[in-house]
Amino acid sequence: MIARATIVSTWLLSLAAAMPANGATEFRARGIIFAQHDITMSATVPGVIKAVCVHLGDRVSARDTLVVMDDGLLSSELAVHVASLSVARAELEEAMTAHELAEKAASRLHGAPTAWSQADLDAADNEVSKLHSVVEQKRSAVAREEASVQHARIEIAQTVIRAPFSGSDSDLWVRFAVTEGESRCAAIGATVRVLIKARNKGLTAVVRHMGSTVDPTTQARILEAKLNTPATRLRVIQPGMTAEVECDPTSGVRGR
Structure with missing residues (x-):
């Protein structure tokens, strides 16, 4: 009886030592980059694009020229x-x-x-x-x-496509899914690492939104984190790109 108690106590101690202090577990998930304020614009006439006058992250005013097609x-x-x-x-x-x-x-x-x-x-x-x-x-x-x-x-x-309103596309986010155990590491305000392989870019992001429901099949919930994107990188990172998202449990929860 004493031997069994000793074994259980030793297992619990080793488990506690292996887990981060906040009880979270590391994870790696696949995510997708998206713009928080997204609008789909399309040409109303067929043709060939002659010039793209703006880049991701540029600030535009209403009626500014975005794309010029060959007329x-x-x-x-x-x-x-x-x-x-x-x-x-x-x-x-x-x-x-x-x-x-x-x-x-x-x-x-x-x-x-x-x-x-x-x-x-x-x-x-x-x-x-x-x-x-x-x-x-x-x-x-x-x-x-x-x-x-x-x-x-x-x-x-x-053939000249113009901005329908003023604004900027600099607010980029990443959407990914984690299991219940992993979500403790990616709580609201937590900082996660984001690797965009297509551009070989490593960034950080802060979790801002967490889904209220858990998928019954995958036992995962959806999270959204806002990228800390330097202005110099905005032109090479675009909505729709895939990324790997991972949590560093030692970083703690930030940005609350």
């Missing part, structure tokens, strides 16, 4: 529509002049009806009606070309 093809289409509009307007002007002359001629005939036969009067009226239809057709053609020009100009404007 060469759209500009060519606009030039064609502008030329067609010029032709359509000239044809409308010509049709309106012809219609005006026909109306004056018909008016003169009707001013002296006894000097002209009914057939002559009807022919003059028919000519006015025919030219009126031509004017309406030309006016519709002008409206179509004006709409085409306006549409082309809108598409060209859409």
